[in-house]
Amino acid sequence: EPEVTQTPSHQVTQMGQEVILRCVPISNHLYFYWYRQILGQKVEFLVSFYNNEISEKSEIFDDQFSVERPDGSNFTLKIRSTKLEDSAMYFCASSGDSDGELFFGEGSRLTVL
Amino acid sequence: GESVGLHLPTLSVQEGDNSIINCAYSNSASDYFIWYKQESGKGPQFIIDIRSNMDKRQGQRVTVLLNKTVKHLSLQIAATQPGDSAVYFCAEIRHSGFQKLVFGTGTRLLVSP
Numbered sequence: 001e002p003e004v005t006q007t008p009s010h011q012v013t014q015m016g017q018e019v020i021l022r023c024v025p026i027s028n029h030l031y032f033y034w035y036r037q038i039l040g041q042k043v044e045f046l047v048s049f050y051n052n053e054i055s056e057k058s059e060i061f062d063d064q065f066s067v068e069r070p071d072g073s074n075f076t077l078k079i080r081s082t083k084l085e086d087s088a089m090y091f092c093a094s095s096g097d098s099d100g101e102l103f104f105g106e107g108s109r110l111t112v113l
Numbered sequence: 114g115e116s117v118g119l120h121l122p123t124l125s126v127q128e129g130d131n132s133i134i135n136c137a138y139s140n141s142a143s144d145y146f147i148w149y150k151q152e153s154g155k156g157p158q159f160i161i162d163i164r165s166n167m168d169k170r171q172g173q174r175v176t177v178l179l180n181k182t183v184k185h186l187s188l189q190i191a192a193t194q195p196g197d198s199a200v201y202f203c204a205e206i207r208h209s210g211f212q213k214l215v216f217g218t219g220t221r222l223l224v225s226p
Binding site for chain 1: 121145151154155156157158159162202204206212213214215216217218219
């Protein structure tokens with residue numbers, strides 16, 4: 001069964017460092033998303049991406065965040081200068097159409113020290 | 114370290130019982146609702162969805178009920194099994210052409226053998 005894969009599964013970084021989280025969406029999907037979940041809290045929308053551009057972003061997704069689809073398979077989330085409060089589980093998701101089912105990856109846990 | 118975050122409501126049931134998990138949503142303009150299951154350390158997994166033009170939808174062992182009058186969703190799991198133990202989230206979509214899911218707080222389901 002096709003699945004969304006994310007790397008790394010866990011990353012520990014120092015405050016102020018740049019982090020790149022990687023995702024390989026399901027191959028024929030066109031819509032891509034990042035969500036995050038701070039420990040013990042709700043899953044929160046960060047950004048959606050379609051046709052090589054951001055289609056919507058939340059207030060969490062400030063100038064420190066960026067997304068990119070550098071090639072035909074990867075979808076990345078970059079945090080330029082991490083803060084303690086960026087510590088969370090980051091989930092990538094993809095869907096085949098704008099109102100199709102979202103398929104989530106297993107997440108990348110980011111710990112900022 | 115101190116755990117910060119929302120205290121999840123917990124539903125404890127015996128194996129074989131039926132479980133009912135409730136969710137209140139916030140936006141009367143939402144037109145699509147999804148129940149997700151999240152096992153420890155994993156991403157949200159789609160269970161069942163329902164559109165706002167329906168009030169009931171059945172899947173395999175699961176039923177979702179939608180009451181738009183009071184903005185309430187429920188997930189019924191028949192013959193609950195230990196493998197059903199997880200956190201269950203409802204999510205609403207405030208349709209903007211892309212699936213910006215707004216997740217609820219979540220309910221932890223514990224199934225005892």
